[in-house]
Amino acid sequence: MSETAWSTVKEEGTGAAFELFFGYPDEKAFASTVERLVADRVAGRIAAQDPTLWGPAAEEEAGKRLSWVALPEASRPLVDRIAGLQADCRDRGLAKVVLCGMGGSSLAPEVICEAAGVELDVLDSSDPDFVRRSLEDRLAETVVVVSSKSGGTVETDSQRRAFEKAFRDAGIDPAERIVVVTDPGSPLEELARDAGYQVFLADPEVGGRYSALTAFGLVPSGLAGADIAGLLDQAATIRPALEADSVDNPGLRLGALLGAAALAGVDKVALASSGASYAGFGDWAEQLIAESTGKEGKGILPVGVEALDAPGFSPSTADEVLATFGSTFAFGPDLTPASGWGVHVDAPLGAQLLLWEYATAVAGRVIGINPFDQPDVESAKAAAREMLDGGGSEPTPVFVDGAVTVYASEGWLPEGTSTVADAVAALLERLDPDHGYLAVQAYLDRHRDADLAGTRATLARRTGRPVTFGWGPRFLHSTGQYHKGGPGTGVYLQVTGQPEADLAVPDRPFTFQEFLTAQAVGDGQVLAGKGRPVLRLHVSGPGDLAGLRKVLS
Numbered sequence: 001m002s003e004t005a006w007s008t009v010k011e012e013g014t015g016a017a018f019e020l021f022f023g024y025p026d027e028k029a030f031a032s033t034v035e036r037l038v039a040d041r042v043a044g045r046i047a048a049q050d051p052t053l054w055g056p057a058a059e060e061e062a063g064k065r066l067s068w069v070a071l072p073e074a075s076r077p078l079v080d081r082i083a084g085l086q087a088d089c090r091d092r093g094l095a096k097v098v099l100c101g102m103g104g105s106s107l108a109p110e111v112i113c114e115a116a117g118v119e120l121d122v123l124d125s126s127d128p129d130f131v132r133r134s135l136e137d138r139l140a141e142t143v144v145v146v147s148s149k150s151g152g153t154v155e156t157d158s159q160r161r162a163f164e165k166a167f168r169d170a171g172i173d174p175a176e177r178i179v180v181v182t183d184p185g186s187p188l189e190e191l192a193r194d195a196g197y198q199v200f201l202a203d204p205e206v207g208g209r210y211s212a213l214t215a216f217g218l219v220p221s222g223l224a225g226a227d228i229a230g231l232l233d234q235a236a237t238i239r240p241a242l243e244a245d246s247v248d249n250p251g252l253r254l255g256a257l258l259g260a261a262a263l264a265g266v267d268k269v270a271l272a273s274s275g276a277s278y279a280g281f282g283d284w285a286e287q288l289i290a291e292s293t294g295k296e297g298k299g300i301l302p303v304g305v306e307a308l309d310a311p312g313f314s315p316s317t318a319d320e321v322l323a324t325f326g327s328t329f330a331f332g333p334d335l336t337p338a339s340g341w342g343v344h345v346d347a348p349l350g351a352q353l354l355l356w357e358y359a360t361a362v363a364g365r366v367i368g369i370n371p372f373d374q375p376d377v378e379s380a381k382a383a384a385r386e387m388l389d390g391g392g393s394e395p396t397p398v399f400v401d402g403a404v405t406v407y408a409s410e411g412w413l414p415e416g417t418s419t420v421a422d423a424v425a426a427l428l429e430r431l432d433p434d435h436g437y438l439a440v441q442a443y444l445d446r447h448r449d450a451d452l453a454g455t456r457a458t459l460a461r462r463t464g465r466p467v468t469f470g471w472g473p474r475f476l477h478s479t480g481q482y483h484k485g486g487p488g489t490g491v492y493l494q495v496t497g498q499p500e501a502d503l504a505v506p507d508r509p510f511t512f513q514e515f516l517t518a519q520a521v522g523d524g525q526v527l528a529g530k531g532r533p534v535l536r537l538h539v540s541g542p543g544d545l546a547g548l549r550k551v552l553s
């Protein structure tokens with residue numbers, strides 16, 4: 001256990017007061033990283049959108065990915081337009097807002113609405129039961145935001161098709177109910193214009209995971225009733241501090257801490273709320289950190305945990321930075337990072353969003369990667385497409401144990417294994433005791449099957465290693481990049497199932513369940529192709545999950 005020394009930076013006053021605490025075992029490594037960043041004028045250069053900060057190979061991409069720095073002001077004109085649309089929806093009795101979108105197109109509005117205490121139905125799934133429930137709940141009073149930067153994400157396209165059909169079947173004109181957020185010139189923009197949908201175009205020079213303060217974050221949140229002008233104010237208030245080439249710059253210090261820790265082998269960051277009104281912030285930060293840093297065999301693995309006393313946080317492992325966000329500084333004798341590295345950020349949500357974006361860009365420079373691309377996400381999409389086109393080979397199960405059919409990648413499951421319990425034990429055996437992590441990936445209905453997420457904590461306690469839990473296909477657009485592009489230290493436990501009823505994707509040659517299964521199999525194949533151990537447990541029906549939960553505890 002390393003001793004932790006703490007330092008703080010804080011700014012009081014109106015608006016976005018913030019206070020950060022930085023903990024490190026080795027003051028020199030941290031301080032010299034901060035000083036070098038100040039000497040290189042990194043903060044001012046990010047603010048000036050200098051694309052050369054991440055090396056020549058990243059320059060082209062960075063050249064069209066830095067407009068997020070100016071969003072607290074640049075997004076102002078959206079506020080009135082969104083307020084107008086919200087008033088119009090209210091007048092028409094449209095009280096329910098559904099958001100169809102994945103990754104950067106849904107994680108920010110989800111946390112913004114959580115913080116504001118307003119309802120937003122985030123449909124970020126291809127699970128047929130999940131989709132159907134969203135379609136069937138208060139359709140008569142529903143407005144749907146379809147968000148996709150590229151305009152080509154298959155989940156979002158399928159969800160849009162399902163809603164268009166549901167509206168038509170109910171005698172409702174989809175043009176009165178669908179609002180589209182996309183980049184200029186995307187195929188979705190063209191489709192939306194032809195269909196007569198209201199369109200919000202976002203700034204194409206902002207990548208998906210940095211787009212919280214663009215139309216992607218603001219349109220669904222504002223429509224649902226969140227105070228988006230206030231959110232922009234919070235971000236605007238912290239902006240000068242983030243742009244200052246100073247050792248007290250909170251974004252520079254946070255990025256330096258994450259980067260210096262990773263270079264010292266502490267390459268995971270466990271994230272927990274500590275008195276935050278936006279506990280789901282970890283899910284947003286997870287995509288930002290994992291997709292930005294997890295590539296070329298490097299990266300920082302975000303590990304979202306349930307609470308400060310959750311296994312993996314208390315106690316923690318020697319390769320984790322402990323990060324808390326919210327109003328309460330909770331570190332002390334009862335909560336100390338085993339690695340010696342910790343950070344606490346107390347700031348309003350709008351300030352948190354911009355702060356972590358800066359910090360992630362800074363950490364990218366420290367660890368030497370391009371924080372703006374996601375080179376390994378496409379491979380899983382291609383494998384899923386191949387499966388759906390009939391070109392991919394159907395996997396053969398290794399064995400069946402009761403309600404569970406078991407599949408495994410080659411080369412690690414001992415011959416003769418015949419029970420789920422033994423297969424899980426064999427997978428956990430493969431965990432490297434110093435750097436390994438387990439990723440549980442559940443391709444199920446994250447509302448109906450929410451209890452399964454409890455296996456994260458039980459498996460973390462059982463293994464004493466960092467364990468992440470992700471819902472498929474949601475995590476594919478978030479931590480999926482890190483799993484495939486980051487260090488090869490993970491083992492993967494996929495859970496798939498049978499839906500209560502499948503659902504056709506209108507005018508496509510596949511159903512939602514076929515698509516969901518292709519996504520799980522495709523991603524598993526890509527991971528296996530990289531030599532990572534993958535175990536897939538396919539459960540016959542939702543009712544059989546309870547049994548599986550026991551085996552996983």
Ligand SMILES: O=P(O)(O)OC[C@H]1O[C@H](O)[C@H](O)[C@@H](O)[C@@H]1O
Pocket residue numbers: 102103104105147148149150151152153156208209291374377476477478
């Ligand atoms: O907004 P879209 O173009 O539909 O993209 C949604 C998501 O797709 C991919 O998975 C990317 O890796 C993510 O960064 C992105 O947020």
